Amino acid sequence: MDRSAQPLAGKVAVVTGGGTGIGEACVRRLAEQGATVGVLGRRRELVERVAAQCGGFALVADAGNEADMQRAMATVTERHGRLDMLIASAGGFGQSACMETSVEDWRKAFDANLNTAFISAREALPLLIPQRGTIVFVASIAALAAGPQVCGYTTFKHALIGLSRSLARDYGPLGVRSNVVCPGWVRTPMADEEMQPLMAQHGLSLDEAYAMVTGDVPLKRPADPAEIAEVCVFLASPAASIVTGAVLTADGGSTIVDVPTLAFTR
Incomplete structure (x- = not known):
């Protein structure tokens, strides 16, 4: 090689x-x-x-x-x-x-x-x-x-x-x-477990739960x-x-979001 x-x-x-x-x-x-x-x-x-x-x-x-x-x-x-x-x-x-x-x-x-x-x-x-x-x-x-x-x-x-x-x-x-x-959010076995309560509460699939938790993330997905x-x-x-x-963030942009302005996007 x-x-x-x-x-x-x-x-x-x-x-x-x-x-x-x-x-x-x-x-x-x-x-x-x-x-x-x-x-x-x-x-x-x-x-x-x-x-x-x-x-x-x-x-x-x-x-x-x-x-x-x-x-x-x-x-x-x-x-x-x-x-x-x-x-x-x-x-x-x-x-x-x-x-x-x-x-x-x-x-x-x-x-x-x-x-x-x-x-x-x-x-x-x-x-x-x-x-x-x-x-x-x-x-x-x-x-x-x-x-x-x-x-x-x-x-x-x-x-x-x-x-x-x-x-x-x-x-x-x-x-x-x-x-x-x-x-x-990263799609790992640990994160999959953390999705379970959300899935149960809202009747979501695993993919739908990840979509929900990354809905306000600029890249709109987990890593x-x-x-x-x-x-x-x-x-x-x-x-x-x-x-x-x-300290290097690798978060799809989630920590740059100005939370109080989210109301303007909904």
Whole structure:
């Protein structure tokens, strides 16, 4: 194959939450560009399937567990001796309003959306620093604005931006870049589940539910996971060599909409 078609040949990446959704799409895109990818996740059957299909290697681990991540990074070191890119895509808990959120659920939201990112980054940095490597955090437009009844998710996705900026400031002098991608609605298994109450309430099909939630989005559709993966891989790649501490929205334009003026379009 033409090496120019594989700009990441020789690079080693790890994707947390790599067995499904946006994480899986990132694994596939990295592999297409020539990287060797560690597919990290808790569900063995998923990470092993994706790793086998993409010529990568499975890392069965909880990204929010310190010991698991230390073992995962030891495996990367033993097998490849380097790490060039970390895409932290694990997350997804915290769907309730403040008064309906127990302390236990608050901690689960913290673990799923922020602690996974913090521990993954901390354990990856000793390998990333020698390579002047990159970190990409997959957040959400919930990192920029608040949806209804998603207190934990919103809070800890907001915090991801602070984490990324702190890493960019502290480790930029060592050549490490850190950025955040904020997707809007993306057609993933998790988002499909979130459509179920809307479908039941209004008697909609899955496609109709997605059309409803993106009705006020300028592009009028949700993203495909592969579209978000393109953005993540761009930020992780040398093509974005001067970009660090950035927050890149990939939301079809939803966050540019002036909500009070929507009445004029109806």
